[in-house]
Each structure stands twice: as C-alpha cells, then as structure tokens.
Amino acid sequence: MVRSPIVSGTTRRAVCPGSFDPVTNGHLDIIGRTSRLYDEVIVAVLVNQAKAGLFSVDERLDMLREVTAGYPNVRVESFQGLLVDYCKAQGASVVVKGLRAISDFDYELQMAQMNTGLAGVETLFMATNPLYSFLSSSLVKDVAKWGGDVSAHVPDLVVVRLAARLRGPASGEPGA
Ligand code: ADP
Numbered sequence: 088m089v090r091s092p093i094v095s096g097t098t099r100r101a102v103c104p105g106s107f108d109p110v111t112n113g114h115l116d117i118i119g120r121t122s123r124l125y126d127e128v129i130v131a132v133l134v135n136q137a138k139a140g141l142f143s144v145d146e147r148l149d150m151l152r153e154v155t156a157g158y159p160n161v162r163v164e165s166f167q168g169l170l171v172d173y174c175k176a177q178g179a180s181v182v183v184k185g186l187r188a189i190s191d192f193d194y195e196l197q198m199a200q201m202n203t204g205l206a207g208v209e210t211l212f213m214a215t216n217p218l219y220s221f222l223s224s225s226l227v228k229d230v231a232k233w234g235g236d237v238s239a240h241v242p243d244l245v246v247v248r249l250a251a252r253l254r255g256p257a258s259g260e261p262g263a
Contacts, residue, residue, distance in 0.1 A: 113219035171206035
C-alpha cells in the first residue's frame with residue numbers, strides 16, 4: 088500500500104541525500120537546480136558506520152556548507168538510519184537524486200519504490216548535466232590519489248583538501 092504523502096504547511100522542502108565524500112561539481116549542479124525548484128533544500132550526508140570515508144562526516148559537512156553558502160535556501164545536515172524517517176522528521180516529502188547513467192537506474196528505482204511504499208516519500212530524478220555525467224566522488228578520489236588534476240570537477244576548496252589529505256606530509260595511506 089502506498090502511504091499518503093507528507094504535507095508540511097506550505098513550505099515545499101526537498102532532501103538531496105548522499106555520501107558527498109567529497110562534494111563534486113555534479114552534486115553542486117543537482118543541489119543548485121533543486122534550490123530553484125523548492126522553498127528549502129536539505130543536503131543530507133549519510134552517516135555510514137560500516138564504511139569509513141576519505142573525509143569524516145564533519146569534514147564533508149564543512150565543505151558542503153562552504154560551497155553552498157551562496158544558496159540561502161539550502162542547509163546541510165547529517166543523518167543516520169532510514170532516509171524516509173529523516174524526511175518525515177524534517178517535513179520533507181520529496182527526495183531529489185541525480186541520475187548520471189543507466190547504471191544508476193536499477194538501484195535508484197528500487198530505493199525510490201521502497202521509500203514511497205514505506206512512507207509516501209517521493210523520489211524525483213534529475214538528469215545530470217552532461218558535463219558531469221561521468222563524475223563520481225570515487226573517481227575524483229582515484230584520480231587525485233595519483234596526482235591527477237581534478238580542478239575541473241570539484242570546487243577549489245575540495246581540490247585543496249584532497250591534496251592535503253592524499254599527499255600532505257601528515258597523511259598516511261590514501262583512503263578509500
Ligand atoms: P557518489 O559517491 O556516487 O558521487 P553520492 O552518494 O555522494 O554519490 O551521491 C549523492 C547524490 O548525488 C546521488 O543522487 C547521485 O546520483 C548524485 N550524483 C552524484 N554525482 C553526480 C553527478 N556527477 N551528476 C548528477 N548527480 C550526481
């Protein structure tokens with residue numbers, strides 16, 4: 088049974104969830120476009136206890152907050168547990184996800200259908216800007232790890248933090 092949608096006053100609020108380890112220009116494109124469609128956008132960083140990222144959740148939140156500072160209707164938070172529970176707690180009825188390629192589609196469709204069934208939370212898929220259709224955080228990390236130039240793919244502050252984390256004097260083994 089599909090539950091009735093979450094309605095929260097008149098504010099149209101969307102959640103853009105993800106790992107954001109680290110934020111890329113592809114993420115920013117989706118966040119920026121979503122901010123023009125909704126009154127409020129919550130960028131929600133998933134806390135995954137089972138998988139340590141290259142950056143801690145706090146570091147990811149910091150970077151996201153800096154790069155989205157120009158959007159007055161975007162806020163950045165972390166969450167644990169079920170995305171639909173987080174959406175309900177925030178009064179958000181819509182999740183917006185970027186779709187890069189057909190490879191994203193299978194799993195995204197399953198999650199979207201599960202989330203609608205669980206709690207009436209709808210998922211809207213936004214077609215990626217073709218400039219970023221190949222771009223993922225993992226690819227950026229792989230390229231940066233070997234000294235490749237990722238400055239066209241991530242905001243400047245992420246270029247600096249990646250270099251410090253992966254090749255700085257205090258860094259250990261390059262992370263996941
Ligand atoms: P990844 O680690 O694959 O970059 P995330 O879990 O951080 O992914 O992604 C969060 C959301 O951002 C997902 O909806 C994902 O589809 C979307 N996304 C990630 N990269 C891009 C991109 N280059 N273009 C459009 N959407 C993207």
